[in-house]
Each structure stands twice: as structure tokens, then as C-alpha cells.
Amino acid sequence: MKIAVCPGSFDPITNGHVDVIERALRLFDKVIVLVGENPSKAATFSARERVAMITDALKRHDSRVEVDHFDGLLLDYLKRKKATIMVRGLRALSDFEFEFQRALLNRQADEDVETVFVMTKAEYSFISSSVVKEIAMLGGDVGRYVPQVVERRLKEKFSKKLL
Numbered sequence: 001m002k003i004a005v006c007p008g009s010f011d012p013i014t015n016g017h018v019d020v021i022e023r024a025l026r027l028f029d030k031v032i033v034l035v036g037e038n039p040s041k042a043a044t045f046s047a048r049e050r051v052a053m054i055t056d057a058l059k060r061h062d063s064r065v066e067v068d069h070f071d072g073l074l075l076d077y078l079k080r081k082k083a084t085i086m087v088r089g090l091r092a093l094s095d096f097e098f099e100f101q102r103a104l105l106n107r108q109a110d111e112d113v114e115t116v117f118v119m120t121k122a123e124y125s126f127i128s129s130s131v132v133k134e135i136a137m138l139g140g141d142v143g144r145y146v147p148q149v150v151e152r153r154l155k156e157k158f159s160k161k162l163l
Contacts, residue, residue: 001029001030002027002028002029002030002085003028003029003030003031003032003081003082003083003085004024004027004028004030004031004032004083004085004086004087004116005031005032005034005074005077005078005081005083005085005086005087006020006021006024006031006032006033006034006086006087006088006089007034007036007074007077007086007088008033008034008035008036008089009035009036009037009038009041009043009050009129010033010035010050010053010054010129011038011041011043011044011045011050011129011133012044012045012050012053012129012132012133012146012150012153012154013050013053013054013057013129013146013147013150014124014127014128014129014132014145014146014150015124015127015144015145015146015147016089016091016120016121016124016125016127016128016145017089018057018058018147019089019120019121019124020087020089020118020120021033021058021061021065021087022061023118023120024087024116024118025061025064025065027116027118028085028087029064030064030065030066031064031065031066031087032065032066032067032068032081032083033054033058033065033066033067033068034068034069034070034074034077035047035050035051035054035067035068035069035070036069036070036071036074037071044133044157045153045157047069047071048069049153050069051067051068051069053147053149053150053153054067055067056147056149057147057149057150074086074106075106075109075110075113078110078113079110084112084113084114085113085114085115085116086103086106086113086114086115086116087115087116087118088102088103088115088116088117088118089117089118089119089120090117090118090119090120091119091120091124091125091126091127091128092125096117099115099117102115103115103117127145132145132146132150132154133154136154136155136157136158137158139158142154
């Protein structure tokens with residue numbers, strides 16, 4: 001069984017993330033969506049909230065998708081899960097440069113780990129969690145950028161701030 005891990009902060013998950021995960025499911029038997037912590041960013045949603053939103057957004061893939069949280073070194077998590085494939089989504093050339101450096105660093109640390117880059121559909125190439133949160137914070141409509149559960153949670157989160 002080919003198991004791939006798709007790590008990210010997913011704060012929150014967007015339709016671009018969902019697209020990358022669904023594309024990864026075409027290539028691998030199982031995909032673990034791993035919610036991580038980014039120490040350089042303050043999260044809008046807790047890890048528990050993000051795991052719940054991702055689980056809801058991907059429920060139609062129940063048997064092939066696992067959603068988990070981990071706040072240690074990614075390579076340690078892969079070893080624990082006996083996974084050797086990491087999936088990273090790409091939107092633009094700027095993503096590639098960052099992800100390429102990270103993939104080389106991971107390969108140097110563990111030569112058994114392969115990084116697979118999956119490009120999102122062009123219609124999602126400009127979407128990021130940060131932009132989605134900014135639109136939602138200002139009262140804009142994010143329905144076409146995120147799964148319904150995320151749209152609802154963003155409205156709940158930011159409607160209090162707009163009052």
C-alpha cells in the first residue's frame with residue numbers, strides 16, 4: 001500500500017488544498033492529511049478545529065484519507081507512519097522554489113523520503129489561506145474558495161469582529 005503524507009498548516013483548508021489532496025488520491029492508495037503548526041504564524045483556528053474542518057471537507061473519501069495533527073519534525077512523523085512519500089501542492093513558480101529547497105533538505109536528512117509535487121487547477125492557483133482569511137475578516141464572500149464547512153466557520157469567527 002502506497003501511503004503519502006500531505007502536510008500543511010491548513011489554516012483553513014481551501015479548495016486548492018482539496019484539489020491537491022484529490023489529485024494525490026489518484027496516485028496513492030492512502031493520503032494522510034497532516035495538520036502541522038507553523039511557528040512563524042499565529043493560527044486563526046486551533047489544530048482540533050482544522051482537523052475537524054478537513055475531515056468534514058474530505059468525508060466522501062473516508063476510507064482513503066486520514067486526517068491527523070503533529071507538531072514535531074515531519075520526517076519523524078513519516079517514519080512513525082511508515083510513509084516514504086510527501087505530497088506538496090504547487091500554485092505558482094514562487095511555491096516551487098520554496099518547496100524544492102525543502103524537498104532537498106528532507107532528502108538529505110532521509111534519502112528514503114520522496115517529495116511529489118502536485119499542481120493545483122489554474123482556477124485555484126491564486127487562492128491561499130491568508131487571502132481567504134483576509135476576505136472573510138472584511139466581510140467578503142469566500143464560498144467559491146473554500147469548502148462549505150470552512151465558509152461557515154470563517155463567518156462565525158469573523159462576524160464577532162465586525163460588530
